[in-house]
Amino acid sequence: xxTLRESGPALVxxxxxxxxxxxxxxxxxxxxxxxxxxxxxxxxxxLEWLARIDWDDDKYYNTSLKTRLTVSKDTSKNQVVLTxxxxxxxxxxxxxxxxxxxxxAAFDYWGQGILVTVxx
Amino acid sequence: IxxxxxxxxxxxxxxxxxxxxCRSSQSLLHRNGxxxxxxxxxxxxxxxxxxxYLASNRASGVPDRFSGSGSGTDFTLKISRVEAEDVGIxxxxxxxxxxxxxxxxxxxxxxx
Numbered sequence: 355x356x357t358l359r360e361s362g363p364a365l366v367x368x369x370x371x372x373x374x375x376x377x378x379x380x381x382x383x384x385x386x387x388x389x390x391x392x393x394x395x396x397x398x399x400x401l402e403w404l405a406r407i408d409w410d411d412d413k414y415y416n417t418s419l420k421t422r423l424t425v426s427k428d429t430s431k432n433q434v435v436l437t438x439x440x441x442x443x444x445x446x447x448x449x450x451x452x453x454x455x456x457x458x459a460a461f462d463y464w465g466q467g468i469l470v471t472v473x474x
Numbered sequence: 475i476x477x478x479x480x481x482x483x484x485x486x487x488x489x490x491x492x493x494x495x496c497r498s499s500q501s502l503l504h505r506n507g508x509x510x511x512x513x514x515x516x517x518x519x520x521x522x523x524x525x526x527y528l529a530s531n532r533a534s535g536v537p538d539r540f541s542g543s544g545s546g547t548d549f550t551l552k553i554s555r556v557e558a559e560d561v562g563i564x565x566x567x568x569x570x571x572x573x574x575x576x577x578x579x580x581x582x583x584x585x586x
Contacts, residue, residue, distance in 0.1 A: 403575040414573040459569040460512040460527035467521050
């Protein structure tokens with residue numbers, strides 16, 4: 355059974371760094387062609403893809419956020435970590451992690467999401 | 475790549491068919507012959523769920539009343555007979571070129 359769960363702070367102040375952890379089970383990120391992505395959704399808005407980390411540690415970032423995003427993995431712990439630096443109120447959103455098998459080029463399992471509010 | 479969904483709002487009658495269009499500003503047809511477009515449904519208060527991948531492949535557990543079609547720049551999601559549980563926001567997403575993956579703006583489906 356594949357599950358993913360996001361964890362992290364619900365509230366961060368402007369200019370701070372947001373760190374989110376995706377803890378997953380039911381699959382291995384060391385399996386060839388397996389990836390994990392981060393996606394966010396501002397309140398009432400569309401989805402926005404943020405980043406992807408691959409089984410071979412390749413990393414990809416949304417071009418518009420590239421300078422502020424970092425993604426990493428700990429395969430032994432089945433965790434993927436996303437950091438977003440210098441947050442601003444428009445970064446307020448629900449953040450999701452999702453399994454991304456390259457064969458399907460799609461997000462087949464999603465976490466429940468974590469709402470992060472950026473406010474002083 | 476910009477994806478444009480239409481309509482943005484779709485009132486539906488249970489038992490009737492429904493259709494959503496997703497148009498891409500660039501072709502999503504890869505040289506390998508696959509169209510890199512997926513469809514997702516976000517039910518109220520839930521995380522999105524995968525319906526269709528690579529334009530026309532139903533994800534595991536997705537009812538066969540859902541179907542995806544299209545190629546290049548024009549894609550369609552069809553529901554053969556809408557059920558009450560199908561309400562929510564439907565998103566298309568292109569995954570042709572990393573790191574430029576993008577979603578459509580969404581189509582809200584609600585019961586009349």
